[in-house]
Amino acid sequence: MPRITRVFIKTGMIYFLASLAVGVIIEINSISLPVLYPLFWHMLMLGWITQIIFGVSLWMFPGRTREEGFRAQMKGWITYILLNLGVVLRIIAEPMLSYSNQPVWQILIIASTLLQMGAAIAYVIEMWPRIQSKKQRRKNRKKKW
Amino acid sequence: MPTPSRWMIRCSFIYLLIGFLMGGLLLIGKAFPSYYFQWFLLPVHIEVVLFGWIIQFTLGTAYWILPRFLEGPPRGDIIWGKLMVLSLNLGIFLTVLSYLRLLPNFGTLIGRIFETASVALFIYLHWNRIVTYRN
Numbered sequence: 001m002p003r004i005t006r007v008f009i010k011t012g013m014i015y016f017l018a019s020l021a022v023g024v025i026i027e028i029n030s031i032s033l034p035v036l037y038p039l040f041w042h043m044l045m046l047g048w049i050t051q052i053i054f055g056v057s058l059w060m061f062p063g064r065t066r067e068e069g070f071r072a073q074m075k076g077w078i079t080y081i082l083l084n085l086g087v088v089l090r091i092i093a094e095p096m097l098s099y100s101n102q103p104v105w106q107i108l109i110i111a112s113t114l115l116q117m118g119a120a121i122a123y124v125i126e127m128w129p130r131i132q133s134k135k136q137r138r139k140n141r142k143k144k145w
Numbered sequence: 146m147p148t149p150s151r152w153m154i155r156c157s158f159i160y161l162l163i164g165f166l167m168g169g170l171l172l173i174g175k176a177f178p179s180y181y182f183q184w185f186l187l188p189v190h191i192e193v194v195l196f197g198w199i200i201q202f203t204l205g206t207a208y209w210i211l212p213r214f215l216e217g218p219p220r221g222d223i224i225w226g227k228l229m230v231l232s233l234n235l236g237i238f239l240t241v242l243s244y245l246r247l248l249p250n251f252g253t254l255i256g257r258i259f260e261t262a263s264v265a266l267f268i269y270l271h272w273n274r275i276v277t278y279r280n
């Protein structure tokens with residue numbers, strides 16, 4: 001399993017646990033806050049499910065490079081960095097919007113949106129050419145040789 | 146990778162981009178409540194991300210990766226596979242149009258029926274592929 005996949009999966013597991021902890025807090029009336037609902041869902045769907053899909057597909061889908069390192073797997077690493085920066089900024093800024101009018105939270109939200117969007121674009125750019133039939137793969141291999 | 150899988154995975158990538166874009170608009174709307182006109186996108190965002198991205202990607206990958214039949218067509222009749230793709234995407238499309246009020250309310254019902262048909266086809270195609278060939 002390549003390093004990038006291991007990093008994606010382990011980060012995903014941390015989000016999984018954290019999202020369920022938030023889910024527990026939501027159920028405790030004395031400390032539950034409405035701002036926690038979107039956080040719970042996005043930590044689960046983005047932090048865990050999307051992250052694990054990204055990580056495993058980068059490994060399992062045909063056409064991956066076996067070389068390790070940032071340069072060799074640049075689009076995958078960019079996906080990882082942008083997605084996680086985006087999610088972390090969101091976790092910080094989204095609840096704060098309800099308690100503060102400071103423009104810094106709005107700026108962080110815009111940054112988070114752009115980072116998450118960037119992650120999706122980087123992932124699709126990496127994966128789109130790797131969705132190939134056997135015939136196409138054989139052709140591409142012949143071209144390489 | 147077989148044709149239905151390639152179709153499903155590529156469609157799921159398109160839905161991923163659309164879903165993230167909608168999510169971004171909703172999030173920015175939260176930061177600027179006076180411009181928060183995108184609220185109607187919330188059910189569409191959920192539909193696109195859940196059915197269009199996550200479920201479609203999972204079904205497409207399963208069709209490709211689960212054990213194949215040893216005799217006959219390796220993944221069953223491919224026509225059923227293509228129908229599964231068509232049915233799921235038609236279902237999502239109709240549901241989204243209905244959420245956007247471009248179709249009457251019963252559009253959601255018809256959309257869900259197509260989605261259900263697609264999942265039924267998925268189960269029909271894969272039930273006998275959940276096997277081990279080790280013994």
